[in-house]
Amino acid sequence: MSHPLQSGPLRLGIAGLGTVGVGVVRILRKQADLLEARTGRKITISAVSARSKDKDRGVNLSGYAWEDDPVALAKRDDVDVFVELIGGDEGPAKDATEAALGAGKDVVTANKAMLAIHGQSLAEQAEAAGRHIRYEAAVAGGIPVIKVLNEALAGNEITRVMGVMNGSCNYILTRMEDAGLPYEDVFAEADGLGYLEADPALDVGGIDAAHKLAILSSIAFGSRVDFDGIDLEGIERVSIEDIRAAAGMGYKIKLLGVAQMTGRGLEQRMQPCLVPDTSPLGQLSGGTNMIVLEGDAVGQIVLRGPGAGEGPTASAVLSDICDLARGWQGPVFGQKASTLTNTASAMSQAPAAFYLRMGLLDKPGALAKVATVLGEAGISIDRMRQTAHHNDHAPVLIVTHKTTRSALDDALAAMAKTGVLASDPVALRIEDL
Amino acid sequence: MSHPLQSGPLRLGIAGLGTVGVGVVRILRKQADLLEARTGRKITISAVSARSKDKDRGVNLSGYAWEDDPVALAKRDDVDVFVELIGGDEGPAKDATEAALGAGKDVVTANKAMLAIHGQSLAEQAEAAGRHIRYEAAVAGGIPVIKVLNEALAGNEITRVMGVMNGSCNYILTRMEDAGLPYEDVFAEADGLGYLEADPALDVGGIDAAHKLAILSSIAFGSRVDFDGIDLEGIERVSIEDIRAAAGMGYKIKLLGVAQMTGRGLEQRMQPCLVPDTSPLGQLSGGTNMIVLEGDAVGQIVLRGPGAGEGPTASAVLSDICDLARGWQGPVFGQKASTLTNTASAMSQAPAAFYLRMGLLDKPGALAKVATVLGEAGISIDRMRQTAHHNDHAPVLIVTHKTTRSALDDALAAMAKTGVLASDPVALRIEDL
Numbered sequence: 001m002s003h004p005l006q007s008g009p010l011r012l013g014i015a016g017l018g019t020v021g022v023g024v025v026r027i028l029r030k031q032a033d034l035l036e037a038r039t040g041r042k043i044t045i046s047a048v049s050a051r052s053k054d055k056d057r058g059v060n061l062s063g064y065a066w067e068d069d070p071v072a073l074a075k076r077d078d079v080d081v082f083v084e085l086i087g088g089d090e091g092p093a094k095d096a097t098e099a100a101l102g103a104g105k106d107v108v109t110a111n112k113a114m115l116a117i118h119g120q121s122l123a124e125q126a127e128a129a130g131r132h133i134r135y136e137a138a139v140a141g142g143i144p145v146i147k148v149l150n151e152a153l154a155g156n157e158i159t160r161v162m163g164v165m166n167g168s169c170n171y172i173l174t175r176m177e178d179a180g181l182p183y184e185d186v187f188a189e190a191d192g193l194g195y196l197e198a199d200p201a202l203d204v205g206g207i208d209a210a211h212k213l214a215i216l217s218s219i220a221f222g223s224r225v226d227f228d229g230i231d232l233e234g235i236e237r238v239s240i241e242d243i244r245a246a247a248g249m250g251y252k253i254k255l256l257g258v259a260q261m262t263g264r265g266l267e268q269r270m271q272p273c274l275v276p277d278t279s280p281l282g283q284l285s286g287g288t289n290m291i292v293l294e295g296d297a298v299g300q301i302v303l304r305g306p307g308a309g310e311g312p313t314a315s316a317v318l319s320d321i322c323d324l325a326r327g328w329q330g331p332v333f334g335q336k337a338s339t340l341t342n343t344a345s346a347m348s349q350a351p352a353a354f355y356l357r358m359g360l361l362d363k364p365g366a367l368a369k370v371a372t373v374l375g376e377a378g379i380s381i382d383r384m385r386q387t388a389h390h391n392d393h394a395p396v397l398i399v400t401h402k403t404t405r406s407a408l409d410d411a412l413a414a415m416a417k418t419g420v421l422a423s424d425p426v427a428l429r430i431e432d433l
Numbered sequence: 434m435s436h437p438l439q440s441g442p443l444r445l446g447i448a449g450l451g452t453v454g455v456g457v458v459r460i461l462r463k464q465a466d467l468l469e470a471r472t473g474r475k476i477t478i479s480a481v482s483a484r485s486k487d488k489d490r491g492v493n494l495s496g497y498a499w500e501d502d503p504v505a506l507a508k509r510d511d512v513d514v515f516v517e518l519i520g521g522d523e524g525p526a527k528d529a530t531e532a533a534l535g536a537g538k539d540v541v542t543a544n545k546a547m548l549a550i551h552g553q554s555l556a557e558q559a560e561a562a563g564r565h566i567r568y569e570a571a572v573a574g575g576i577p578v579i580k581v582l583n584e585a586l587a588g589n590e591i592t593r594v595m596g597v598m599n600g601s602c603n604y605i606l607t608r609m610e611d612a613g614l615p616y617e618d619v620f621a622e623a624d625g626l627g628y629l630e631a632d633p634a635l636d637v638g639g640i641d642a643a644h645k646l647a648i649l650s651s652i653a654f655g656s657r658v659d660f661d662g663i664d665l666e667g668i669e670r671v672s673i674e675d676i677r678a679a680a681g682m683g684y685k686i687k688l689l690g691v692a693q694m695t696g697r698g699l700e701q702r703m704q705p706c707l708v709p710d711t712s713p714l715g716q717l718s719g720g721t722n723m724i725v726l727e728g729d730a731v732g733q734i735v736l737r738g739p740g741a742g743e744g745p746t747a748s749a750v751l752s753d754i755c756d757l758a759r760g761w762q763g764p765v766f767g768q769k770a771s772t773l774t775n776t777a778s779a780m781s782q783a784p785a786a787f788y789l790r791m792g793l794l795d796k797p798g799a800l801a802k803v804a805t806v807l808g809e810a811g812i813s814i815d816r817m818r819q820t821a822h823h824n825d826h827a828p829v830l831i832v833t834h835k836t837t838r839s840a841l842d843d844a845l846a847a848m849a850k851t852g853v854l855a856s857d858p859v860a861l862r863i864e865d866l
Binding site for chain 2: 023027031034035037038039040136142143144147148151152153154155156157222280283295296297298299300301302303304305306309311312314315316317318319321322323326327328329330331334335336339
């Protein structure tokens with residue numbers, strides 16, 4: 001499996017010349033000498049491909065062959081590594097990736113959606129062909145979490161992977177708290193600033209972050225990528241009231257991805273959670289990403305850095321390219337694709353404390369009814385606060401002791417039948433750190 | 434340069450069976466199947482070596498050959514990788530490492546002192562022999578900073594490397610602040626708890642941390658390891674008064690290692706510094722380590738984790754072993770040893786703000802004299818506080834605007850001649866984050 005032409009130049013074909021693609025070309029031109037010193041080889045670009053040939057991208061592409069079709073680029077004889085920066089889980093990105101592997105090329109990609117949906121079949125194809133797929137840029141931008149999880153923690157049984165993996169969501173939640181603004185206002189602001197994907201649901205719906213979590217889970221737990229198994233909830237329903245109430249009790253609300261192996265299977269959650277405001281995750285503000293990795297030997301490792309942007313993402317792509325230039329070898333998801341388990345993802349049963357916020361109608365015994373329902377479901381109360389009545393109902397905050405999501409759901413269903421709720425309660429998990 | 438026997442088992446010889454060595458043996462036994470799944474090979478132990486054969490180490494060593502002499506272990510025919518966990522920059526560790534390379538073995542080591550002092554000659558020997566030296570465990574315990582710097586950031590021109598690299602010092606400084614205790618008391622407490630090296634000067638004198646910084650500098654800046662070029666100051670002179678005064682102005686005092694390339698050469702500093710209390714470094718308390726890496730493309734990456742202990746350090750050793758099992762190849766310090774530059778390390782000239790604390794004698798015009806001296810040295814004052822006289826002298830705190838260390842030293846020399854100082858001023862750098 002050693003790389004062909006390992007002593008000659010490593011020749012790239014780059015498909016996709018958006019922000020990241022242009023960033024990669026820029027680094028390859030600017031740092032050619034440094035890259036050669038570090039990898040022992042010249043790294044060259046043979047050909048590039050993008051939708052429009054004539055667009056001015058601020059970088060000189062005249063020395064590279066142009067291909068209109070990324071599939072044709074992927075198959076070129078003068079390409080050793082196909083660099084896929086097109087994006088999208090289907091279509092040209094996947095077609096060209098498969099063509100590259102079929103033609104015996106290694107692949108470097110930043111495409112989280114493609115890997116989250118088609119990772120298993122692509123890994124099988126790559127391994128059958130004796131080739132590699134590298135994707136550091138697919139998760140958390142400039143943070144080298146793929147390398148750290150795959151290589152640096154190879155001696156660990158991973159116990160939990162956690163993180164804030166979508167900078168736009170973290171920006172929105174942080175900004176809501178700092179400016180005291182409701183979700184809708186900050187969403188509009190972020191959209192106006194160009195912080196959101198063309199389809200904002202990818203960001204605020206948690207889909208983009210869940211793609212990343214699915215990839216990390218596979219490496220961490222030796223399981224097949226299972227995007228559909230993620231318990232997914234976006235930030236659209238996080239209210240400024242919840243952010244304020246959480247802050248008052250020493251918590252921050254984050255769109256937090258968590259993957260852990262339990263007795264009942266692999267749990268993957270991407271949902272708004274409370275974390276202690278003094279924890280590294282609680283202190284993370286703005287668009288920065290953070291990944292927390294926990295292993296039986298190492299304990300806890302925290303990685304923090306820019307999760308997006310030209311430079312950071314291009315840096316991650318270059319990491320993969322340099323590894324391949326140095327002769328890197330390894331399976332796509334940390335162990336051979338054929339040995340990855342097909343874990344039935346369980347509904348979350350890992351016990352946790354929960355934050356509950358509800359409005360109670362102004363009826364005698366309303367609070368007692370809520371407390372009784374919780375008690376009957378076996379859920380004990382750590383803290384409870386009721387504040388003054390407001391518009392005929394009383395805001396109540398409850399922090400439970402540890403319980404399961406299913407016990408909580410039972411309690412919430414019973415609570416709805418008491419007739420004392422002014423509206424559906426908000427229930428958010430409090431993640432242990 | 435592909436590894437011999439890459440498809441058979443990778444056979445280890447482990448020298449040194451202290452905490453880390455035993456931790457490595459434990460992981461190799463407990464996780465044998467996982468390691469084989471991840472690397473595609475069995476990883477076995479052929480032989481071990483330590484000072485005393487009969488000591489009970491709580492792990493079954495009966496299946497491994499025993500060597501009294503680590504040099505003999507290093508040369509064994511049934512050893513592919515020599516794992517050096519003896520420690521010490523000279524003596525058996527170095528003799529056995531050289532013997533291993535001479536016999537065509539790869540080396541994995543946790544020995545920061547040996548690499549900081551003899552890294553260049555060992556790298557030259559390894560590369561001449563076509564072999565590798567891996568040393569993830571030598572810097573910051575379980576934090577994979579060697580891999581991240583060497584591989585993940587290979588596409589970056591590194592602009593600065595910074596960090597808290599000695600957990601014992603950070604524990605002492607944090608504990609002084611939390612408990613309001615003087616250095617001497619907390620030092621005695623830490624020593625009693627077994628937190629310090631047998632020679633505590635390695636910790637509190639900053640030597641251990643400086644060994645680590647020297648290694649990081651070499652990888653980051655393509656320069657030869659230059660431990661002697663580090664501007665080194667320990668934490669012995671940090672007083673509770675300074676910790677309190679810094680806290681009052683929004684800073685924490687950390688033993689901070691900083692390496693950066695300047696127009697005048699490579700600057701390496703390991704010294705107590707002030708950092709903003711809201712920064713990741715400022716928020717780091719207790720024995721945890723943190724490394725901040727800055728590159729032209731990636732921006733800033735922060736890595737946080739346990740800097741010592743059996744599990745974290747063994748995890749790092751396993752990272753190196755697994756890499757070699759997978760056929761990892763690369764130069765010792767990020768590029769060929771022969772191409773590393775011999776950078777004359779300059780005295781620190783990177784401009785910074787400084788914190789000054791002094792006692793002024795109760796003389797008319799004393800404060801004016803100090804301010805005049807600073808002004809004449811071209812140093813402007815950002816903030817100044819004088820508090821009430823105490824024992825006939827007045828405590829004064831000054832935060833300067835950015836200046837150079839040499840301008841500051843000139844000013845301090847001139848200040849000493851004014852006759853208004855009650856004692857030598859304390860001057861600490863404030864590091865930009």
